[in-house]
Amino acid sequence: MDDPLETAKARTRILDAAEELFAGGGYDATPTARIAELAGVPKGLVFHYFPRKIDVLVSLVDERTLVTEEDVEAVPGDPAGTLSKLARMLPLRASPDMRRILFREADTHRSVRDRLGRLNAEIIRRSRFALELALPGSRGDAARLEAAAATFAAVLLYQESLCLLTGHHIDPDAVAELIAHALG
Amino acid sequence: MDDPLETAKARTRILDAAEELFAGGGYDATPTARIAELAGVPKGLVFHYFPRKIDVLVSLVDERTLVTEEDVEAVPGDPAGTLSKLARMLPLRASPDMRRILFREADTHRSVRDRLGRLNAEIIRRSRFALELALPGSRGDAARLEAAAATFAAVLLYQESLCLLTGHHIDPDAVAELIAHALG
Amino acid sequence: MDDPLETAKARTRILDAAEELFAGGGYDATPTARIAELAGVPKGLVFHYFPRKIDVLVSLVDERTLVTEEDVEAVPGDPAGTLSKLARMLPLRASPDMRRILFREADTHRSVRDRLGRLNAEIIRRSRFALELALPGSRGDAARLEAAAATFAAVLLYQESLCLLTGHHIDPDAVAELIAHALG
Amino acid sequence: MDDPLETAKARTRILDAAEELFAGGGYDATPTARIAELAGVPKGLVFHYFPRKIDVLVSLVDERTLVTEEDVEAVPGDPAGTLSKLARMLPLRASPDMRRILFREADTHRSVRDRLGRLNAEIIRRSRFALELALPGSRGDAARLEAAAATFAAVLLYQESLCLLTGHHIDPDAVAELIAHALG
DNA sequence: AATGAATGAGAATTCATTCAT
DNA sequence: TATGAATGAATTCTCATTCAT
Numbered sequence: 173m174d175d176p177l178e179t180a181k182a183r184t185r186i187l188d189a190a191e192e193l194f195a196g197g198g199y200d201a202t203p204t205a206r207i208a209e210l211a212g213v214p215k216g217l218v219f220h221y222f223p224r225k226i227d228v229l230v231s232l233v234d235e236r237t238l239v240t241e242e243d244v245e246a247v248p249g250d251p252a253g254t255l256s257k258l259a260r261m262l263p264l265r266a267s268p269d270m271r272r273i274l275f276r277e278a279d280t281h282r283s284v285r286d287r288l289g290r291l292n293a294e295i296i297r298r299s300r301f302a303l304e305l306a307l308p309g310s311r312g313d314a315a316r317l318e319a320a321a322a323t324f325a326a327v328l329l330y331q332e333s334l335c336l337l338t339g340h341h342i343d344p345d346a347v348a349e350l351i352a353h354a355l356g
Numbered sequence: 357m358d359d360p361l362e363t364a365k366a367r368t369r370i371l372d373a374a375e376e377l378f379a380g381g382g383y384d385a386t387p388t389a390r391i392a393e394l395a396g397v398p399k400g401l402v403f404h405y406f407p408r409k410i411d412v413l414v415s416l417v418d419e420r421t422l423v424t425e426e427d428v429e430a431v432p433g434d435p436a437g438t439l440s441k442l443a444r445m446l447p448l449r450a451s452p453d454m455r456r457i458l459f460r461e462a463d464t465h466r467s468v469r470d471r472l473g474r475l476n477a478e479i480i481r482r483s484r485f486a487l488e489l490a491l492p493g494s495r496g497d498a499a500r501l502e503a504a505a506a507t508f509a510a511v512l513l514y515q516e517s518l519c520l521l522t523g524h525h526i527d528p529d530a531v532a533e534l535i536a537h538a539l540g
Numbered sequence: 541m542d543d544p545l546e547t548a549k550a551r552t553r554i555l556d557a558a559e560e561l562f563a564g565g566g567y568d569a570t571p572t573a574r575i576a577e578l579a580g581v582p583k584g585l586v587f588h589y590f591p592r593k594i595d596v597l598v599s600l601v602d603e604r605t606l607v608t609e610e611d612v613e614a615v616p617g618d619p620a621g622t623l624s625k626l627a628r629m630l631p632l633r634a635s636p637d638m639r640r641i642l643f644r645e646a647d648t649h650r651s652v653r654d655r656l657g658r659l660n661a662e663i664i665r666r667s668r669f670a671l672e673l674a675l676p677g678s679r680g681d682a683a684r685l686e687a688a689a690a691t692f693a694a695v696l697l698y699q700e701s702l703c704l705l706t707g708h709h710i711d712p713d714a715v716a717e718l719i720a721h722a723l724g
Numbered sequence: 725m726d727d728p729l730e731t732a733k734a735r736t737r738i739l740d741a742a743e744e745l746f747a748g749g750g751y752d753a754t755p756t757a758r759i760a761e762l763a764g765v766p767k768g769l770v771f772h773y774f775p776r777k778i779d780v781l782v783s784l785v786d787e788r789t790l791v792t793e794e795d796v797e798a799v800p801g802d803p804a805g806t807l808s809k810l811a812r813m814l815p816l817r818a819s820p821d822m823r824r825i826l827f828r829e830a831d832t833h834r835s836v837r838d839r840l841g842r843l844n845a846e847i848i849r850r851s852r853f854a855l856e857l858a859l860p861g862s863r864g865d866a867a868r869l870e871a872a873a874a875t876f877a878a879v880l881l882y883q884e885s886l887c888l889l890t891g892h893h894i895d896p897d898a899v900a901e902l903i904a905h906a907l908g
Numbered sequence: 909a910a911t912g913a914a915t916g917a918g919a920a921t922t923c924a925t926t927c928a929t
Numbered sequence: 930t931a932t933g934a935a936t937g938a939a940t941t942c943t944c945a946t947t948c949a950t
Binding site: 592 | 944945946947
């Protein structure tokens with residue numbers, strides 16, 4: 173605890189530990205004492221930085237998930253490729269651990285749920301936008317476009333979680349191709 | 357305890373109460389004492405029937421979700437309608453509460469996860485089968501069919517959960533139509 | 541439970557089960573439910589025969605340990621042989637399990653302790669008597685004879701227990717020889 | 725909690741209380757709540773220091789029984805006196821309470837049993853050594869010496885317990901004299 | 909005699925949180 | 930900032946015992 177480098181980052185180390193533990197066993201199942209232990213700080217210090225346990229989760233979500241807003245460059249005439257590209261640059265800047273936390277705790281914690289909602293809306297928006305650009309002449313069905321965007325967003329968002337929970341892997345590129353074909 | 361209706365099935369009332377409470381606040385957040393209270397039985401009786409708390413959850417999943425296996429009747433030439441019909445008779449005989457429980461607890465409880473995995477596999481299988489029947493001449497792309505089935509299953513399964521978590525409603529019929537168009 | 545042979549002996553089977561379990565894990569650590577289970581009888585029946593749990597232990601001690609009172613035949617001039625013979629026909633008619641129970645529960649249950657006390661007194665009495673007969677001319681030290689009898693009784697009684705607890709085996713014959721030499 | 729005497733050592737007070745209660749009613753029969761109560765600390769603090777109840781017992785045995793290893797000074801030519809002296813400085817630094825705990829719980833708790841085994845071995849070793857020194861010319865029977873040492877150790881160790889359980893007091897000095905005579 | 913559901917008083921243990929230093 | 934002892938409410942689970950049938 174004397175190393176200034178170590179000392180300086182107690183708060184960071186607490187968040188690191190929490191991220192790992194929340195992702196592993198879930199928020200409820202993680203005692204603050206174990207966070208402190210893994211972070212290598214005394215128990216009291218956790219409450220110094222985060223007066224209530226829930227604040228650790230909130231801070232984690234606030235500081236470690238970022239819903240970016242840069243749009244993908246659409247390739248006109250190639251909706252499948254455009255969606256695939258979007259899939260590869262998901263507007264969620266977050267570690268895999270943070271992603272698990274986001275999905276897992278959304279059910280029970282409003283602030284997490286809000287963040288997930290915003291993320292979903294953003295993916296839908298960008299999918300729709302990308303598809304519009306990629307399909308220039310698409311005077312086509314707006315409702316179908318909407319369904320396509322929502323479906324793609326759902327697949328992107330839940331892909332990992334789905335695989336984890338059901339054991340079935342789903343390939344975003346194949347879905348991109350499917351959707352492109354539907355709108356083509 | 358004299359009311360015959362009450363007396364009939366303490367065990368059933370315990371499961372009823374648990375179903376409601378687990379769906380509401382989650383498994384972890386539900387003390388067995390509250391299950392007993394809502395069921396109108398003494399605390400000890402819960403443990404008489406379910407030696408560990410987790411057994412309540414396991415029994416619930418075992419006894420109250422049924423993955424049926426009757427296939428949907430496909431309408432040749434109408435894949436969209438066929439999928440819509442399938443959506444309406446989900447091979448999951450379970451209350452909305454049980455469905456929430458299934459998704460929420462799958463993350464942490466293997467037996468629940470297993471059941472969810474089986475359910476997902478069954479929906480995929482049936483979607484694929486329905487599409488094959490509905491598209492007689494589909495010498496078409498097997499991979500695309502697969503992607504379609506998996507996508508439709510994901511949407512069906514996560515529909516409710518997605519809406520709850522992200523606030524965004526997704527219409528299975530629109531997705532059915534989308535997929536039909538992609539394969540048509 | 542239909543076999544008359546089985547039915548007839550429910551009480552006996554309960555005691556059998558209790559004997560085994562009490563010896564194994566101790567009285568306190570043995571739930572009545574497990575006694576019933578091992579005995580193959582419903583839980584309620586245990587309380588039919590033994591209104592309180594302690595009654596099982598008391599009955600066991602009452603019915604399954606017998607402090608016999610037949611004296612050993614002393615061999616004049618051979619105190620060591622006489623004691624050895626006495627060791628081999630301990631005035632305790634009891635299974636090894638019952639013996640463990642006797643020693644283990646004496647500490648906490650008066651009725652068991654009483655039985656153990658009586659047993660000890662009887663062994664001392666018989667040892668003294670045997671030694672007197674075997675050492676005809678022993679107008680010797682009465683106090684030393686008393687110490688010898690008490691020592692031999694202690695060794696006999698605690699032999700097994702001592703071995704179990706300390707891992708050190710003590711040979712009654714060697715002690716008999718030792719004592720004979722001391723008095724000879 | 726302001727009294728400095730009280731404040732000094734909550735942990736110590738917990739062990740004090742446990743020592744008293746375990747000796748009195750036994751480990752199983754002593755709820756942690758009563759330990760806390762007697763120690764004058766909140767229940768939770770017991771578990772702060774001793775995560776599981778058994779840790780209280782283990783700590784007690786670890787910290788409050790000491791098997792010393794200083795040998796007794798033998799008096800050549802006076803084996804009885806030497807043994808008596810040994811009896812008076814038992815190689816067990818422990819309160820009477822701790823001694824009761826040691827015997828009572830050895831049956832069910834390995835760590836306690838181990839300590840008792842070591843203690844017994846040490847007493848035998850010392851008795852043998854003392855006798856060898858006290859009987860210089862004893863080229864005598866090694867087996868008899870062994871039996872003597874084991875017997876004396878058994879008597880020393882079980883003396884109290886024996887008296888408590890059987891109501892019969894046994895005098896170590898008389899046994900010492902007896903043994904001396906046997907080897908003399 | 910037989911049965912097993914019902915009861916409820918504890919038991920150990922967990923843990924967020926406070927607080928004095 | 931840092932520390933870890935202190936607190937006590939809450940929780941899961943155990944079990945002897947009762948009782949209606």
